[in-house]
Amino acid sequence: MSDVPSLRDRLDAIRGLLADEEVRSISRRYFISNGFDGTLTSIGVVVVGAYLSGVTDGLTVITIGLGAAVGLGTSGVWSVWEIERAEKQAELLELERAMLTDLEDTTVQQRRAGARKINAVASGIGPLIGILLPLGPFLGQGIISMLEATLLAIGVGVAVLFTFGAYLGSISKQNWIIAGVRMGLAGLVVAVLNLFLPG
Numbered sequence: 001m002s003d004v005p006s007l008r009d010r011l012d013a014i015r016g017l018l019a020d021e022e023v024r025s026i027s028r029r030y031f032i033s034n035g036f037d038g039t040l041t042s043i044g045v046v047v048v049g050a051y052l053s054g055v056t057d058g059l060t061v062i063t064i065g066l067g068a069a070v071g072l073g074t075s076g077v078w079s080v081w082e083i084e085r086a087e088k089q090a091e092l093l094e095l096e097r098a099m100l101t102d103l104e105d106t107t108v109q110q111r112r113a114g115a116r117k118i119n120a121v122a123s124g125i126g127p128l129i130g131i132l133l134p135l136g137p138f139l140g141q142g143i144i145s146m147l148e149a150t151l152l153a154i155g156v157g158v159a160v161l162f163t164f165g166a167y168l169g170s171i172s173k174q175n176w177i178i179a180g181v182r183m184g185l186a187g188l189v190v191a192v193l194n195l196f197l198p199g
Helices: 007-018 021-052 058-099 107-140 146-171 176-195
Strands: none
Touching (some): 021 107, 107 146
8 A cells, every 4th residue: 555645635634724724814814915915016016007107018017917926926835835834843843842752744744734835825826816817907908998908907906905805804703895995995095106106
């Protein structure tokens, strides 16, 4: 018999980790936080910044956005991987000291490693969604003008932020509409602030 876990075993392990509230909570924080950053980057730098800089081609805006998505997505995965690696290792060492035993290659250690992977993936997906969704309107540039694509992209970005906020409001038993509006407002603020930047 091979010691390599089967696909079913791996899926069962992932389901078990996703059922853990602590894993879900940490992943949720990374996902929303980095998704928030990604969306504001998309609205400010990519969408409004490109339009105000005189970019006349929607494909150019999308290319800039893809570059930002790769950068922030990689940053999200890499940073959380290293952060959680250090945190989980510190927790494991503390547990080992308390139990006076080596927990390397145990179920405890494997679950912590699995949780780190889920946290890192969630952290990387957040900015990808936040950046790529607002770029959608630029696919139709040619049918619509650059100004219209830019305004639609801002609207999509604000809607993404609203969704993040509404989700957080719903899990914390707050008014999800107010929570969504608070988050969505950040997108409008970034768009307006870009209007006053020099150049």
